[in-house]
């Protein structure tokens with residue numbers, strides 16, 4: 388029989404293996420289509436299909452972003468310039484919305500085609516409307532269809548990946 392110690396050892400080992408998975412790092416925009424907007428740092432993102440163009444993101448059920456995507460049926464996935472890496476620490480809890488200045492935590496944004504906010508300083512963005520909510524433990528995997536995409540900086544701008552930071556999410 389497995390002892391508690393063996394189980395703990397395996398938990399630690401599994402976490403270390405999970406941490407070696409390569410990821411990008413993004414800012415996700417969400418809205419209720421009224422006064423609420425949010426930006427959240429996220430690395431669980433992937434393209435899902437060529438036709439239609441589907442994109443999936445894993446969002447914690449307890450988060451504000453989860454509530455807004457569930458209500459608003461939309462999200463944006465914004466890339467982050469490698470030199471802007473400090474930004475990801477600004478979006479780990481609900482933001483301060485200023486609809487007069489059109490800023491979230493002081494960062495200028497505009498509303499995309501889907502209605503979700505897009506970070507103005509993101510080198511690129513993918514704007515999605517939700518097609519499916521897949522229940523996944525303590526997260527929901529939201530699958531969205533891309534309704535708009537664009538560059539807002541030079542296409543060659545190096546984008547941030549998890550490995551450029553000392554952060555982890557997962558494990």
Ligand SMILES: Cc1cc2nc3c(=O)[nH]c(=O)nc-3n(C[C@H](O)[C@H](O)[C@H](O)COP(=O)(O)O)c2cc1C
Nearest residue numbers: 428429430431446447450451452479480481554556
């Ligand atoms: C490096 C990093 C990666 C993260 N990746 C995810 C992710 O993939 N999914 C997720 O739900 N939260 C992720 N988070 C946590 C969220 O950024 C955030 O703390 C939390 O979900 C609350 O967001 P809220 O403002 O929507 O309430 C990550 C945090 C960090 C620092």
